[in-house]
Amino acid sequence: MEFETVIGLEVHAQMLTDTKIFCNCSTKFGGAPNSHACPVCLGLPGVLPVLNKKVVEYGMKMALATNCTINPSNSFARKNYFYPDLPKGYQISQFAYPLAEHGYILLEINGEQKKIGITRIHMEEDAGKLMHDENNPVSYVDLNRTGVPLIEIVSEPDMRSPEEAADYLKRLHEILVYLEICDGNMEEGSFRCDANVSIRPKGQEEFGIRAELKNMNSFRNVQRALEYEVKRQQYLVENGQKIVQETRLWDDAGGVTNSMRSKEEAHDYRYFPDPDLVPVMVDEIWIARIREELPELPLVKRERFVKDYQIPTYDAGVLTADKALALYYEDVVKLCGKPKQASNWVMGDVLRFLNEEKRDIRQCPISAKSLADMITLIEEGVISGKMAKDVIDDMYKTGKPPQDIIKEKGLVQITDEGELIKTISAIIEASPNQLKDYRGGKEKLFGFFVGQVMKATQGKANPQLVNDLLKKMLT
Amino acid sequence: MELYSLTIHELQEKIKNGDVSAMQIAESVFSRIDAVEERVHSYIRLMKEEALAAAAKADENIKKGDIQPLTGIPVALKDIVCTKGITTTCGSHILHNFVPPYNATVVEKLSAAGAVFVGKANMDEFAMGSSTETSYFGPTSNPWDLERIPGGSSGGSATAVAADECIASIGSDTGGSIRQPAALCGVVGMKPTYGRVSRFGLIAFASSLDQIGPFTKDVEDCAIMMNVLAGYDPKESTSVKTEVPDYRRFIGGDIKGWKVGIPKEYFVEGIDPEIAAAVKKAIAVVEKCGGQIVDITLPHTQYCLAVYYIIAPAEASSNLARYDGVKYGLRTADARDLMEMYTKTRRQGFGAEVKRRIMIGTYALSAGYYDAYYGKASQVRALIRRDFDEAFQQCDVILTPTTPTPAFKIGEKTDDPLQMYLSDIFTISTNLAGIPGISVPCGFTAAGLPMGVQFLAGHFEEGKLLQIASAYEKNAAIEKRRPTL
Structure with a gap:
């Protein structure tokens, strides 16, 4: 039955x-x-x-x-x-x-x-x-x-x-x-x-x-x-x-x-x-x-997040489960103007840090301003997304703003074209065989050259710029 | 004249003129207590030490010219009002050792008005009774005939005034517990409107009916006491924010043209003929004063007793649940577990009448019986209230006998609860309707027992009651007798 x-x-x-x-x-x-x-x-x-x-x-x-x-x-x-x-x-x-x-x-x-x-x-x-x-x-x-x-x-x-x-x-x-x-x-x-x-x-x-x-x-x-x-x-x-x-x-x-x-x-x-x-x-x-005094309720907030920020329902659910978290998220969005990125960082790294230590968003050492700054720095190409992973780690540990951490660690991205052209030229000169094979059709070797540039610049080269320059210089 | 035999207003005059000190008054009252208390037993506990200290303090204030409405006036408190640091028993074994850490609001008010507390007056256990015979501390005797009951439940408060063991006293009235003993002891007793006097610190019997009020030697004293007692109390949710007039200004007012309602339901067979005659005379006095007698009807009167004996015990069964031996008061010495501790404590701590009412009330509220008893009683209560509302469309005040009979013998009705309950037949409706009532002496039986006439008025019309009562008191010219003790 x-x-x-x-x-x-x-x-x-x-x-x-x-x-x-x-x-x-x-x-x-x-x-x-x-x-x-x-x-x-x-x-x-x-x-x-x-x-x-x-x-x-x-x-x-x-x-x-x-x-x-x-x-x-x-x-x-x-x-x-x-x-x-x-x-x-x-x-x-x-x-x-x-x-x-x-x-x-x-x-x-x-x-x-x-x-x-x-x-x-x-x-x-x-x-x-x-x-x-x-x-x-x-x-x-x-x-x-x-x-x-x-x-x-x-x-x-x-x-x-x-x-x-x-x-x-x-x-x-x-x-x-x-x-x-x-x-x-x-x-x-x-x-x-x-x-x-x-x-x-x-x-x-x-x-x-x-x-x-x-x-x-x-x-x-x-x-x-x-x-x-x-x-x-x-x-x-x-x-x-x-x-x-x-x-x-x-x-x-x-x-x-x-x-x-x-x-x-x-x-x-x-x-x-x-x-x-x-x-x-x-x-x-x-x-x-009393009705006047009511805050926006979770369900309404969730629907608004999906609509206004164009984030998935699931993300909106996580972000609105706690009113303080939702407030934090909205502060970040307000300051950097990037709702999707903000959602990724909050749901990914920030919540992971907090969960590991069973902490609440109210106790988060990374202020909404710092996180928004970090997202802006990525957008502006000052640091790469990859670098940001290290930066946010330090932000959580120290509570310092991203600018300070980037300065202290000398993490600023190389976006100077002249400098990068010099580096790339040196790598091409040192790798004649690979250049030959690449030009002969082995396109997979493109990754090899990217890797060499990153190695030479200790990962600080702006990835987009490296891509563009390599494409030009290898052909 | 001995000081103890005077009224509040007479003593006030003497104090103001510097003729007597508060200490002299207090000593006079305590000498009277020494002389008669053994026979009357008005008190559960005397507060002589505290009283003399308070009198001394009063004299200091008098010297400074600080004279309050009750400065130096010895007042007795029914042992149902909580007194900070002083055992408050409610006439029960279960609270024989209970010392409240707070004062009832009325105690605070009386104290601020300069009153000197004489002691805690005897009462029926938890105010359940009409004869003061259910007190754990033994019965009180009627000063007019020591073999008779003084009425109840505020018997001790009534006898303390009647026997001059204080100048005025405080009682509580749930179904007649002030007015009935006042009538049987030949003093004035008022039950104010529900919500007029704070219940904070009054040990609850039936919370929707209980009301504190004064016993005094005359109507003017009643007004003086009401001036002190009445008023809104933020500590009580059912207290009413209504302006309190100066009650003294109603004293001596005339009642020309007042319509005085005589409810036919209150003049039926079963009333003692001497009381019927006395009340008839009272009606004549009121008429002579210019009152216009109108016949009225309170059609639901026949249900009052039944409604009362469902609602009051129902509330009591809940109010008395807190006496469980856990926190204060009596706790049985030998109990093996919680249930036994509860049952033995309550079996040992409560007297028969209290147990009877707890059982009636518990039954009336039980699943399956609630609608037929408590629910129905509440509906009829609303009709009783409406009876009065309609009656007061036709008259200013209502006049009735206070009791159906004069004081009966001690032990006469203890085995017959129904007969005992009938002593309150004329007073109960007032509490159900929440209106004020006053009992004023209206003469003596051939055997020398006092009788009382009752006046009732609409909600918060205590002024009207005082006005007609004082007019009646003046014109009836009831013979001034004192009990021979």
Whole structure:
């Protein structure tokens, strides 16, 4: 039987606000345990939450970037459950009236665009963290993370393969980081993903029983976990067993998912409107202002790069994957006017250097100005492309501009015709046999003469000029 | 006259004239406490040391000519408002050792106004009760008859004023917890509009209903207290940014031509005949003052109790989830794992009434029941609010009895929660609608028990309430009696 996979994702993104969602504590990661925790974070009796408007604005940015409709009146609800990392015994979240609904993002799948629906985006507070003593039966509670703002982005079950899911996740991540509302750090947990996955016989409309997967803390793990889970479900069906609705945890080391709790054991969260908070009223003026503040989004930028710079879609994809990289690239283009060459150097050498050292474009020692200068120097024939390979290497190592490196190394190209004619004449004189053979029709020997000139000039001769002169002088 | 028996405005006069010092007032009140507290049990904790220090400070300020609205006035705080550095128990075992690191906004305001805090007043556990019998620290007695309950949940705050163990006090009112004990103890008690007085630092029972308000010896004192308490608080999201008038200017105003609504649903069988008669007299007094009596209807009144006993416990079940033994308060000594720690702590820490309401509330919010209970109750609540909106199209204020009966005997209704819940039948609708209400003494039963009449007004119309209450107080000329203790 052929199966179709159905995947929906729930993404939690920590918002990059300076302070928490319902108090003035810092959201900074790290810090001594409970050093960013006030009575509101601690859930002490009598304290009350006051909404941080910035969180609403960040959420609105994501809503607009994902084509959602913002609810003019959205409100908070309490999600009740007991756990030591949840000091109030409930999480303030949104339930019946989320911030935004009915959006989508576009994926490129085999050159075609596919819409992935966004069911809803809502705001909520993060929980604290438990630390378990390895030697004693003691657990400690750190409430620094309590109240750090999150938005939860829930997709429609629109993805049909683990690759699609991974792609969706990357696009979502890219948008969040572009908007500068989330740092996207999966390891530190500022970008987290749960997946709902089911399978159904191809052609069937009704959804199969789904499993919810948790504990996947990288793009790769999301894809691996989904791939495993799809296989597991197929195996069950093919062997006449039943899939049960449950929550499963991804075990990275074992490469498997394990049952955490069944549907029967699932919490009843007893959601109800939080009486301590008033509805968030969002009017058109506010929405318009936030829309103004939106940066160019990755997909739009990508299309513009292809159109304006005449570079391949693939290149545009690489260059726009990181907003800072795109900015760098555009700076280089602006300064040298050579988009194709700029793309080649950025994607080739610059990214290779950075990847080798796991660095970010923001930490790149080669400034956009330096790279643009180097490209211009090549265009002007001051250095050859080959020489440039050495120059850029030094630029990366030293951070110096190309002009300095060329001067220091004496790398300037020989473009003086008189000087080159002299050199070529000497070589021709010293190679009578080769000249004879060449003139007799062995055209391959042209390369021999080029090589001799380059050797004599230590590679500094302008290759184009050498070609032209040789052609004249050999005939 | 002993100083402790005077009102705020009387003491203020004496302070201003240099006739008495804050220290003399404080000492007078504490001597009274020494004499009667053992029998009344108004307080969970007395703050004598802090009070005397505050009185000394007040006297320094008085010398400097710095006299604030409550300078040197001894005030009791219901043990539900957080006091920085001073144990705040909410009448519960689970918080018996909780020391807040902050003051409630009202405590800050009272303190800034010069008040001298006498102590933390007894109350029903987590404000759940109508008799102050559910307090972990034992019941409070009604000063008018020590075998009777003072009402609740702010019983201690009411008795502290009635028994002259303070000059004024702070209570909280979720379904009548200020007005009902005020009526049963013969003092004035006001529940302001929801959002009028900050809830920051008020330990939550039912957040959409809770409101802090004053107990005082007369209506003018109530206005003085409201001047201090009312106002927007940025620390509370449901606090309302509405201008606060000088409430004192409503005192002594006349009510000529005012339309006073009498809701027929509040005058049905089951009311104690003496209360019915007293309220009838009160209506006559209002008429004599120039008030025009109009019959009104609040058609959804019959659902108030049911709606209240779904919404309040639902919110409470969530508000009280934080008392889990993890962070503060009681933690059971013997638990092998987390679940046992939770269950034992909560089993040992909460009393029967609190557990009953947590269970009712949890049930009402459960999957499959939410729509039928909480959802439906919220819809009916909107209708109850609309009843009042429509009623206030026809009248300026509404007059009702505060309670259906005078104070009952301690232990009389503890085994019958439904009977107990009925004590709040006339006060609950106010909280559901979010409007203000005031209870003013309207006489005594043959057995010498106080009774109260309640006035209700539209949102943020506390001024109207004070105006009619003061007019009534003046013209009714209720006999000035003091409990014999």
